[in-house]
Amino acid sequence: MDPLSHATGPRTLDRREGPYGEVVLRERRGPDGEIHEIIANGCFLMDTSDGRSERLLMDAAYAALAGRPDPSVLIGGLGVGFSLARAAAEPGWSRIAVAEREQAIIDWHTTGPLxxxxxxxxxxxxxxxxxxxxxxxLHSTSDTYDALCVDIDNGPDWTVTEGNGGLYAPDGLRACARCLNPGGVLAVWSAQPSRTFEQTLRNAGFSGVRTEEVVVARGVPDVVHLAVRPA
Incomplete structure (x- = not known):
């Protein structure tokens, strides 16, 4: 009999203290095999059980560019890699950058279990x-992109670290806009819809603000907030 068939909970594969606190990679058994989870400062971030919302994040941003030739994208957060993998699977992106502050997460992808x-x-x-x-x-770079796809928290109303809250405030959104080319798209993943954030986007000067949902059988759906920097 498979010894993991009676496992009662996840096992820790790596635990590190970084400049922003503790990050943990765990593994648990799912119906279709092992599932990996990332925990930051005791808060569940994401796992590998279902990448639909990460795929929506990238697909919606690309579609919103409406055929712009050779677009570039900056992805905020490497996470479990679903967003990056989806971007690389789209041949239309000419340049793909991913910003990840945790060396541990980078290591898990380059030489580790992910x-x-x-x-x-x-x-x-x-x-x-x-x-x-x-x-x-965002506050220091002079590089610009056609799309900025953000997936570093559980959403604008549920940040993992206190410093991330500023990203979803007017000053942070203005920094996002400066990083976008005219007509560029901002896409923000969230574990729940936020009408307040939609209004904040409009107040920060974005246009075309809308929200796309990932259909779920029950509970609150994951969503992607989309907005355009005016040309």
Missing amino acids: RHLSAAALADPRTTVLHTDLVAH
Whole structure:
């Protein structure tokens, strides 16, 4: 009999203290095999059980660019790699950058248990991994992109670390806009819809604000908030 068939909970594969607190990679058995989970400062971030919302994040941003030739994208957060893998699977992106502040997460993808999810995307010549905090990067970089896809928290109303809250405030959204080319798209993943955030986007000068939902059988759906920097 498989000894894992009676497992009662996840097992820890790696635990590290970084400049932003503790990050943990855990593994648990699911109906279709092992599922990996990332925990930050005791808060569940994401797992590998279902990547539909991450795929929606990337697909919705690309579709919103409406055929713009050779678009570029900056992804905020490497996470379990679903967003990066989806971006690399789309040949239309000309340049793909992903900002990840936790060295542990980068290591899990390059040499650790998550490499099977992202190896092809990381090897793609269009891909660049930026070991940096997204919030700090937006305020300091002179690079611009056609799309900015953010998945670093559980949403604008449920941040993992206190410093991330500023990203969803007017000053942070203005930094997002400065990082976008005219007509560029901001896509923000959230574990729940936020009408307040939609209004904040409009107040920050974005247009075309809308929200797409991931259909779920029950409970609150994951969503992607979309907004356009006016041309």
